[in-house]
Amino acid sequence: MEPQNVREIRALIVRHKRWDKMFAIVGLIAMLVGVMTLFALFLDLAIDGLPRLSWDFFTSFPSRRAGQAGILSAWVGTTLVMLVTALTAVPLGIAAGIYLEEYAPRNWVTDLIEINVSNLAGVPSIVYGLLALGLFVYALDFGQSILSAGLTLALLILPVVIVATREAIRAVPGVIREAAYALGATKWQTVADHVLPYSTGGILTGVIIGLARAIGETAPVITIGALTFIAFLPPAPLKAEAPFLSFDWLFAPFTVMPIQMFNWLSRPEAAFLTNAAAAGVVIIVMTLAMNAFAIWLRYRYRKRIKW
Amino acid sequence: MTDQPASRFAHRPLRHWRERLIESVLFLAAFSAVMITVAIIAILIYESWSFFEHVSLKDFLTDTQWTPLFSDAHYGIMPLVAGTLVTSGVALLVAVPLGTVIAIYLSEFAPHTVRETVKPVLELLAGVPTIVFGYFALLFVTPLLQATVLPNLPGFNMLGPGIVIGIMIVPYVSSVSEDAMRAVPMHIREGSYAMGATRFQTALRVVTPAATSGIVAAYILGISRAVGETMVVAVAAGQQPNFTWNPMEPAATITTYIVQVSLGDLPHGSIGYQSIFAAGLVLLLMTLLFNIVGHLLRKRFRQAY
Incomplete structure (x- = not known):
């Protein structure tokens, strides 16, 4: 044994262990930088915006005088657009998810559909705005309306709903289906009465995350020609x-x-x-609340269902 | 006795047709994904076609000015492409190192509890609307840069929004890369430890190379997000087409041009109206190009266990 060599190896080990510790610290710092910057930004927004929030802010129309302006027409508009989006994207997305997971044969048409679903998720949102401008606003003549905006955002979140539905359905074990078939149920009876009820949690999570994303989308809605200054409400849906x-x-x-x-x-x-800061606080609280609810929902369903 | 089975099967056609009908409806719903893609491409090409009847492709690609709405109209897309590449480049310089280090840390170093707390938080942050990040770029990051390192920075510039987009896409990059690293089988790490490698050596020289395919996918996702990002740049970069590669100057990107035109009231069928579809087509082709490059890189680095 040469003590010289042993000492060298020990030094090497110490040096490498030091690298280990250093990287652990660097990683922690990087993570804190990422997360803390974002929290600093939110804090800045809250400090600027929170004092401006009042009951009047929610019940006033926009105005030329900043002190009297409010977000009444904006939140009513968002609510109605989301209604159209949800009523379109949810049935369409769930139906597409069911088809791909339960019915689709292994052929090129299915492959084509799957490739398109994943590609659509990567298309920039403003391109959906251009599609809607050409298709809904002019070709179908829906105009620059709540209907056009709702349909646009529905197309935008369709991949989110489809993917969530597929994941939820895939998690239902085959024995459930086999039990239904054994009792003489048809495919649709099996899906509607057994598979869908078990996957409600997962589907709901995806729907909420999709809608939260739609609420925050700005660019496509501007592209189809939403107005920036609206001092009236749409006609009431109830007469x-x-x-x-x-x-x-x-x-x-x-x-x-x-x-x-x-x-x-x-x-x-x-x-x-x-x-703007006050409106930002409202938007963030809305989307974060929806996302947090969705994450909590998924956690709860995962915990409760044990096959 | 003989007619009982017959009566049982008598209502089978109805049930059979109902099943077929439901399957067709479900198929149409799924096929709508293909229809949407076809519609996007058809509309972009149709309107761009009319645009290129007025503007030659050579002018479009070589002219260094983009002023379709002025009386002295120029139709060179390069200023908008440059603006898009500069803001995305700044964003990647922030997001790639930060996202990768966070991914390595979360996958290889962080204790279980840290990972389980940070992942949902990152997921939450990915859901924050981009217009809010525009507020940060305009009223927090740019003033901060002016007050500290760059006193001559103009109020509208590409650096501030670029940095903010970078921070915004960190969660995407880190969460997809981390998933790729976690997917590397444990026995490969154990092999490395058995040879006497430390945690850091294993992470850097064994896990990261094995997960390169997934990490590249994460970067491509980040690039796509940055290139298509609209509101942050529309709020904080000034919306004026400006052919420059200097991030300290104001400029417009492809997306902000579309927003700027849409905010005004352009008559349907005018050259200005058609120009936003041509711009949109370029944007779509750029994202497509990045995705194809990403796909090839992924194939090149793919490892099978």
Whole structure:
């Protein structure tokens, strides 16, 4: 044994262990930088915006005077657009997910559909806006309306809903299906009465995450021509006289929350920037609450269902 | 006795047709994904076709000015492409190192509890609307840069939004890379430890090379996000087409041009209206190009166990 060599090897080990510790610290710092920067940004936004939030802010129309401006038309617009989006994307996405997971044969048509679903998820959102401008606004003549915006965002979140549905359905074990078939159920009876109820949690999670994303989308809605200054509400969906329901609101001009914020951000006066911060706080709270609810929902369903 | 089976099968056609009908409806729903892609490509090409009847492809690619709405109209796409590449480049310089280090840390170093807390937080942050990040770029990051290192930075510039987009896409890059590293089988790490390698050596020289395919996918996802990002740049980079590679200057990107035109009221069928579809087509081709390159790189680095 040469003590010289042993000492060298020991030094080598110490040096490499030091590298280990250093990287652990660097990694921790990188993570803290990423997460803490974002929290600093949110804190900055909250400090600017929170004092501006009041009941009047939610019940006032936008105004030329920053102090009186509010987000009434914006949140009403967002709610109605989301209604159209959900009513379109949820049935379409779930049906597509069921087909791909339960029915689709192994052939090139299925491959084509699957490639398209994953590619659509990567298309920039503003391109959906251009599609909607050409298709919904002009070719189908829906105009620059709530209907056009709702359908646009529905197309945008369709891949999210499809992927979530497929994952949820895939998690249902085959024995459930075999038991249903053994009792003489048809394929659709098996899917509708057994597979779907078990995958509700996962599908719901995907739907909520998709809608939260749609709420925050600005670019495609601007592209189809949403207005930035709207001082009236769309016609009410409920009427006092028969037939009690009205669909005029579908074709009304509108604005949504992120566009209202964008409009205030593009003005030079500081008072409008404060309004933008307040609108930003509302948007963040809405989307974070929806996402947190979805993550919690998934956690709960994972824990409760044991096959 | 003989007619009982017959009566049992008598209602089978109805049930059979109902099943077929449901299957067709479900198929149409799934096929809508293909229809959407076809519609996107058809509309972009159709409107761009009319655009290129007025503008030659040579001018489009070589002219260094983009002023379709001025009386002295120029139709060179390069200023917008340059703006897009500069903001995305700045974003990647932030997101790639930060995202990769976070991924290696979370996958190879972090204790279980840290990973289980950080992952949902990163997931939450990925859901924050981009317009909010535009606010940060305009009113937090740019003033901060002006106050500290770059006193001459103009109020609208590409650096601030680029940095903010970078921070915004860190969660995408780190979470996809981390998944790729976690997918590397344990016995490969154990082999490395058995040879006397440390954690850091294993992470850097064994796990990272084995997961390169997935890490490249994460980078490509990040690039796609950065190139298609609209609101951060629209708010904080000034919306004026400006042919420059200097991130300290204001400029427009392809996406901000589309937003700027859409905010005005352009008549349907005018050259300005068609120009946003031509710009959109270029944007789609750019993302397509990055994805093809990514696909080839992924294939090149793919490892099978």
